[in-house]
Amino acid sequence: MKKVLMVAAIVSLLFTGVAGAVEETAETTVLFDFENGLQGWDIPDWAYEKPDHVQERIAVSDKFSSEGTNSLQMDVSFPGGKWTGGIIEIMQFFDWSDYGKIACDIYLPLDGPEGLKAAMILTVGDKWKWVEMSRSYELKPGEWVTLVGDLKPGSIDWRRVQVDDSFRQDIRKIDIRVFSNNKPAYTGPIYIDNVRIEK
Numbered sequence: 001m002k003k004v005l006m007v008a009a010i011v012s013l014l015f016t017g018v019a020g021a022v023e024e025t026a027e028t029t030v031l032f033d034f035e036n037g038l039q040g041w042d043i044p045d046w047a048y049e050k051p052d053h054v055q056e057r058i059a060v061s062d063k064f065s066s067e068g069t070n071s072l073q074m075d076v077s078f079p080g081g082k083w084t085g086g087i088i089e090i091m092q093f094f095d096w097s098d099y100g101k102i103a104c105d106i107y108l109p110l111d112g113p114e115g116l117k118a119a120m121i122l123t124v125g126d127k128w129k130w131v132e133m134s135r136s137y138e139l140k141p142g143e144w145v146t147l148v149g150d151l152k153p154g155s156i157d158w159r160r161v162q163v164d165d166s167f168r169q170d171i172r173k174i175d176i177r178v179f180s181n182n183k184p185a186y187t188g189p190i191y192i193d194n195v196r197i198e199k
């Protein structure tokens with residue numbers, strides 16, 4: 001009896017393992033990997049005009065990556081002592097009906113400060129509603145940090161919006177913002193990679 005149970009357990013473990021491996025590739029779609037260019041990402045025009053936005057330029061870099069060999073490098077110059085942000089965006093129509101999450105990875109070099117934060121922002125629907133994440137993620141010097149937002153109906157990951165079925169069907173822009181809330185000063189690069197949706 002014991003033996004039969006053990007075999008059953010091993011078989012079910014094997015089965016789960018194989019199913020898991022298959023799912024992992026089928027369940028994630030990489031939207032932007034920056035392997036062959038910026039793929040339409042840019043600094044929005046308005047951000048150049050706002051004194052509290054301090055991103056300077058973006059480019060493809062092969063210095064750090066969380067996927068493949070390249071990432072998007074955003075150079076920022078946070079003076080510290082006041083709120084400042086650096087922002088990049090892509091304008092494109094997306095229907096993510098089949099997906100439950102959006103994610104991206106952000107890397108702050110080892111000589112960067114503690115305390116910088118990051119969040120994603122979506123522009124949603126025919127009113128072009130600007131929808132920020134309800135939480136921000138703290139960047140860690142020398143580490144990749146993954147930002148994840150739940151897209152499913154009832155999600156509480158987005159500010160001032162009731163996430164229903166239509167939310168993920170009509171996404172018009174993705175923005176990624178890194179910011180210094182009063183304290184940390186930092187002038188240098190920040191790397192972004194592997195913008196993806198997951199089932």
Ligand SMILES: [Ca+2]
Binds near residue numbers: 034067194
């Ligand atoms: Ca990449």
